[in-house]
Amino acid sequence: MADKTKKFDDMSIWDLFETDMNKEVEGFWHKVNKKIKVKLARAGGANLSFTKAMEEKTREHRKRGGAFEGDNVDVELATDLMKQSFAETIILDWKGFTKKDGKPLAYSPKVAYELMVSLPDLFNELRDAAGAAANYRIEDIQDDVGN
Numbered sequence: 001m002a003d004k005t006k007k008f009d010d011m012s013i014w015d016l017f018e019t020d021m022n023k024e025v026e027g028f029w030h031k032v033n034k035k036i037k038v039k040l041a042r043a044g045g046a047n048l049s050f051t052k053a054m055e056e057k058t059r060e061h062r063k064r065g066g067a068f069e070g071d072n073v074d075v076e077l078a079t080d081l082m083k084q085s086f087a088e089t090i091i092l093d094w095k096g097f098t099k100k101d102g103k104p105l106a107y108s109p110k111v112a113y114e115l116m117v118s119l120p121d122l123f124n125e126l127r128d129a130a131g132a133a134a135n136y137r138i139e140d141i142q143d144d145v146g147n
Helices: 013-017 021-026 049-062 075-089 109-118 120-131
Strands: 028-031 037-040 091-095
Touching: 028 120, 037 120, 049 075, 075 109, 075 120, 091 109, 109 120
Parallel strands: none
Antiparallel strands: 028 037, 037 091
């Protein structure tokens, strides 16, 4: 494990790239701001549920003549299926989410999907955070690398 007193340039390859497989599956709390947090499993790595969900959702579209055959990729459909899979397997919980009227918004995969559709930039931020291996490192080196 990394020595927290090490500077980024002095870290070994293991310090820089070894991830916590439990954290990849159980998630970490991504801060959107001081009051809004989202618990995210990793999109990849040890968390195979996202990959399995995408495989299942795209299976029928990968058949001959389907929406994902060759150069015939339906980008809108692919994005929607990714949002569905993301909401079902990557977003695990949240804190501080409210409806437009300010009332609390309880977490559920269905509501998470609806938010990903309504707020595509939120989806982009969470997708980037869930895909960043640095968020699942054994040691937290984010402050030293400027994240």
